Amino acid sequence: MFANSFELFIQRTVDGLAAGSIYALLALALVVVFRGSGQLNFAQGEMGMFCAFVASTLTLSGLPLWLSILLSMVVGFVMGVGIERVVIRPLEHKNPGGVLVAAIGLFLLINQLAVAVWGVDPRGLASLFPDGEDDFFRLFGAAVRWERVGIFLVMLVLLALLWALFTKTKIGLAMRAVANNQDSSRLVGIRVGWILAIGWGVSGAIGALGAALLAPQAGLSQALMLGPFVFASAAAILGGLDSPLGAVVGGLAIGLIQAYIVGYVNFLGGGMVLSVVFAIILVVLLVRPSGLFGSQRVERV
Amino acid sequence: MLTVSGLTASYGPVQVLQGIDFTVGDGEIVVILGANGAGKTTTMRAISGTMPRGGTVDFAGHELTKLSPDAIVRLGVAQVPQGRGTFSDLTVHDNLMVGAFTRSSKVTEDLDRWYSVFPRLAERREQKAGSLSGGEQQMLAIARAMMSRPKLLLCDEPSLGLAPIITQDLFARITELNQESGMAVLLVEQNANLALKIAHRAYVLDTGRIVASGTAAELQADETIQAAYLGV
Structure with missing residues (x-):
């Protein structure tokens, strides 16, 4: 099938970028919450999954796919705001560790709620992009599926929108201020609680989009x-x-x-791939404790 | 303008303010003096609504103890917190913009104004606030508070950690702001000598109670008070 190893390399790169785009989308959702409140939302994935089911139900009721996904993002937004206000905030003041437990509890709750509402039979969700067998083009001989290109572009557009939100809007400025210093944010008149809740909402909407893009494949x-x-x-x-x-x-x-390890180090089984990925991350974090692009605080006193 | 009566505040079971009374009139600079732990910062936080409090705080007819911090800012009370409270990860420019969060018109106009009043901030507008020197950060904190166009400015120990000459410059700036715009200033300070030079009136706070009050000149002249409370 592949004429040479270069073609194979291109194919693996394309597949890796495609899978990576989904991870990037979901990571963006996590980052939006973390920036505001310093919390890792363990229920993020399940919130997205729930919203994808909502989107699927809406398409079955006859709504166009794009509208269904948009509405599921609204559901994700409302869900995020609601969870922050009802579950996270009351706990945060009393016991920050409790937030982690609550997020794990939400993870299980939302998962089971989805089972209760939609049952365990797998369903489908159509793709926003052409995903038939012939919907691909060749790049240096490798097959590039249009659907993957679409997901990649959606991810880039989202990154640009988030950048604009954070740097060009008042609410984005408030989100950065709250992430930096909550006490001072109150003193300039920012309603910190609402800003945090909006962060959860935006994150919920992004998670819904990520799930809707992942579900078709x-x-x-x-x-x-x-x-x-x-x-x-x-x-x-x-x-x-x-x-x-x-x-x-x-x-x-x-x-x-992930794509390179699966492709080139094929004596490693599927489960081992995960360990190798995490070993690489550990090494990076040992060298750069705040991550590749994490902010390193400058503070003179 | 500001009338505080029977103000109380506690950290957990420890009551820090035992019910204090004081006033700030229109266009006045009032200073509250006192040693570490007297309750100066607590007084400021109780007014700005950033901690639970009892008693009454009347500001131009509004009862501040019933309001949230953002509502208090909207009424025209801005606080420069102790330790300056700048947004260290944000640029100088963003710090000033966020200071105008409660406003929507003429923000750029004000920005230009404070850049011309504090040229050092203009030079460093794209730098992160955390990289500024202590004196520059204090200027930034004051300029940021001014961006909300306050009628009353609360300044919590602006001299903390600053060299005397920088403190003098800072106090001169506060006086200018007060004279130019008629904005009232409530200052809490440990540095009694410098503060009494710019204040109209003063109160002395000791372990949560007001123990002396008078015009700045009276307190400066009162040797008993100076020796007992102001460590001079």
Whole structure:
């Protein structure tokens, strides 16, 4: 099938970038919450999965796919805001460690809720992009599927939108201020609680989008996000947890590493790939403790 | 303008303010003097709503003890917290912009104004605030507070950690702001000598109680108070 090893390399690079784009999207969702509140939302993946089921139900009721996904992102936003206000905030003041436990509890709750509502039979969700057998083009001989290109572009657009949100809007400035210093944010009149909740909401919407892009290729089931979420959190940590650009670079890097290891170090079984990816991340963090793009604080006193 | 009566505040079971009364009139600079632990910072935080408090704080007819910090800022009370409270990861420019969070018009106009008042900030507008010197950060903290166009400025120990000559310059700036715009200033300070030079009136706070008050000149002249509370 492959004429030479160069073609094979290109193919693996393309596959790696495609998988990495999904990790990058989900990592972006994690970073948006982390920047504001310093918390890693373990329920992120399950929130996205739930929203993908919502999108699937909406398409079955006759709505166009793009509208269904958009509405599922709204559901993700509302879910994020609600979870922050009802579960996270009351706990945070009393016991920061409790937030972690609550997020894990939410993970299980949302997962089981999805089972209760939609059952365990796998469903489908159509792709936003052409994903038929012939929908690809050749790049140096390697097959590049249009769907993968679409996901990659969506991810880049999202990165640009987040950049604009953080640097060009008042609410983005408030989000950066809250991430930096909550006490001072209150003193300039920012309603810190709402800014944090909006961060969770934006993150919930991004997670919903990520899940909706992943579901057509991975199949929509309650297990949709389990693996990708692990890789996405690794990507966010690799990128520095508070940097959107870092999340994207981290996500793409992990996708590539994964594709190369599977392709070139094929004596390693599937499970071992995971360990190798994490070993590489550990080495990076030993050299750069704040991640590839994490902010290193400058503070003179 | 500001009338504080029976103000109390506690950290957990420890009551720090035992019910204090004081006023700040229109266009006045009032200083609250006291040693470490007297309750000066607590007084500021109780006014700005960043800690639970009791008693009454009337600001131009509004009861501040019932309001949240953001509502208090919107009414025109800005606080420069102790330790300056600049946003260290944000640029000087973003620090000033976020200071105008409660406003939507004429923000650029004000930005230009404070850059011309504090040219050092203009030079460093793209630097992160955390990289500024202590004196520059204090200027930034004051300029940021001014971006909300306050009617009353609360300054919590601006001299902390600054060389005397920088403190003098800073106090001169505060006086200018007060004279130019008629903005009232409530200052808490350990540095009694410098603060009394710019203040109209003063109170002495000791372990959560007001133990003396008068015009700045009276307190400067009162040797008993100077010796007992101000460590001179």
